Amino acid sequence: MQIADVKNVDIVIIGAGFSGLYALHRLRDYNVVCFEAGEGVGGTWYWNRYPGARVDIQSVEYSYSFDKELEQEWSWPEYFSGQAELERYANHVADRHKLRDRIRLSTRVVSMRFDEGINRWQVQTEKGDTVKSKYVVAATGALSAPNSPPWPDRELFEGEIYHTAEWPRDGVDLSGKRVGQIGTGSTGLQVAPMLAEQVEHLYVFQRTPAFAMPSGNRPMDPAYERAWKANYQARRRQMLETYGVSMVMELPQFCAHECTHEEQMAILEEAWNSQSAFKMMIAFKDVMTDKAANELVSEFVRQKIRGIVNNPATAELLCPKTYPLGSKRLCIENGYFEMFNRKNVTLVDVRSDAIVGYTRTGLRTTGAHYDLDVIVNATGFDAITGAMSRIEILGLAGLSLAKKWADGPTVWLGTMIAGFPNLLMIHGPMTPGAQAQMLTSGEWQVDFVARIIDEMERDGLCRIDTTIEAERLWAEEVEMCAQHTLHRFTDSWYNGKNIEGKKGGFMIYIGGFPRFAQLCQAAVNDGYKGFIRSA
Ligand code: N01
Numbered sequence: 001m002q003i004a005d006v007k008n009v010d011i012v013i014i015g016a017g018f019s020g021l022y023a024l025h026r027l028r029d030y031n032v033v034c035f036e037a038g039e040g041v042g043g044t045w046y047w048n049r050y051p052g053a054r055v056d057i058q059s060v061e062y063s064y065s066f067d068k069e070l071e072q073e074w075s076w077p078e079y080f081s082g083q084a085e086l087e088r089y090a091n092h093v094a095d096r097h098k099l100r101d102r103i104r105l106s107t108r109v110v111s112m113r114f115d116e117g118i119n120r121w122q123v124q125t126e127k128g129d130t131v132k133s134k135y136v137v138a139a140t141g142a143l144s145a146p147n148s149p150p151w152p153d154r155e156l157f158e159g160e161i162y163h164t165a166e167w168p169r170d171g172v173d174l175s176g177k178r179v180g181q182i183g184t185g186s187t188g189l190q191v192a193p194m195l196a197e198q199v200e201h202l203y204v205f206q207r208t209p210a211f212a213m214p215s216g217n218r219p220m221d222p223a224y225e226r227a228w229k230a231n232y233q234a235r236r237r238q239m240l241e242t243y244g245v246s247m248v249m250e251l252p253q254f255c256a257h258e259c260t261h262e263e264q265m266a267i268l269e270e271a272w273n274s275q276s277a278f279k280m281m282i283a284f285k286d287v288m289t290d291k292a293a294n295e296l297v298s299e300f301v302r303q304k305i306r307g308i309v310n311n312p313a314t315a316e317l318l319c320p321k322t323y324p325l326g327s328k329r330l331c332i333e334n335g336y337f338e339m340f341n342r343k344n345v346t347l348v349d350v351r352s353d354a355i356v357g358y359t360r361t362g363l364r365t366t367g368a369h370y371d372l373d374v375i376v377n378a379t380g381f382d383a384i385t386g387a388m389s390r391i392e393i394l395g396l397a398g399l400s401l402a403k404k405w406a407d408g409p410t411v412w413l414g415t416m417i418a419g420f421p422n423l424l425m426i427h428g429p430m431t432p433g434a435q436a437q438m439l440t441s442g443e444w445q446v447d448f449v450a451r452i453i454d455e456m457e458r459d460g461l462c463r464i465d466t467t468i469e470a471e472r473l474w475a476e477e478v479e480m481c482a483q484h485t486l487h488r489f490t491d492s493w494y495n496g497k498n499i500e501g502k503k504g505g506f507m508i509y510i511g512g513f514p515r516f517a518q519l520c521q522a523a524v525n526d527g528y529k530g531f532i533r534s535a
Pocket of ligand 1: 184
């Protein structure tokens, strides 16, 4: 169906990633338009097309549940799909559900102002469209605003600079080049081994080493796929009852100290070889809550690194020692540590010798200079709030969202912001975010937001908002959950500390998806507790 009048719609959806696409499908009975900055759909899987980009959750889980026929028809060639396959899947869904007519590609939303007189958002795009809309659903993504550190003299550098999240669609030929890769998070660990195979020399600039375990990727076993498909709906229901919306794993029976040394090593060896990304974090009951248990697991991983990397000094630099395992997103790797045994790879420790600026021919650190043809920034994102903060959003009485969130985001249920009526977020601040499998938890949040909109329309209402008091209660809940875990000891994108000067506390809801979902449902079932709905 074509949108009748694009200047006056019921709903604007921002973003055609996996959540935005599903929102468009779920809300299709309304007059709805979706603005997407990219030239194609797929969000994360459209933008992050760097060599090696791959999901770290099994594709049988990380896939839509709303289309039962698609679930049966689609075959994932590998356990953990690569970017190209995920982008193909997003495009297939857009075509299959005839969503394209309502998507405006290459159209970035730049500002939004709530018009109190008519209870409509005035949404403005970079292309100059102005659209009035009753609701805005922000499916802008938690990891979609790339972060490039603002080192001086960037304009002097005569080579090429790429951010992994803005990798050119046609690829980049790096053969014979001296490449500097900055950043060793999930992205850095995936891209480095791929670059090492192409380039003349790869310099990996590491500020903080990452905990990583071997990826379990392999070609899909048809029997495994059949077993999932035979029982898909029950499995999806079970996933929603797990902490991270993932496949049901056997939970640990013991705390680390309850096991003998031999038992501990056997459990850890099994977790290491499990081909499941997060088994190390649940090897014992207390890995994420007890420092000694965490240190035991951390040291086991360090020993693995020492066993793989030939040069002892390089191995030691690659061993994370300053934060608990799992308090930053645990990475998976495909030959990352082995890569340091190649002659054309050098690890540079920029913790002790920080990068201070670009030069005409490369990068300079406090104590050295590196001659480079290409710089690859795998430097992550202004996460969770970044995409929203880059849009000028003005709510009631012209209140600016950037100002409201200057000291950190405030939200009710991660979904609404007081003073910004009829604006509903998917994967907003203080939702389970990357602590849950984001595709299925995103689908759940879209259904939640759609229910709110459906019930507003059913009840003939014009405005829904939340309160400062509700935001305070949610902040308390988020903080209470975070206090029980070791996450608070680490600087990362979870708390915005990866961005210089970014304020605020822990931005992820760490109480587990089931509790999050139950609190959201309870608030709505309880007469829209924490919301203000008006005619
Ligand atoms: O970003 P990151 P990412 N000087 O923030 C370094 C998801 N994801 O894109 O740790 C020097 O983790 C920074 O150093 P430090 C996943 O949820 C999933 O890698 O801040 N270095 C760090 O090493 C993940 O958690 C998949 O000290 C600087 C790196 O850049 C999230 O996306 C794949 C620096 C950034 O790491 C983000 O991952 C990829 C500076 N000034 C991503 N600034 C899979 O599914 C930053 N760094 C597998």
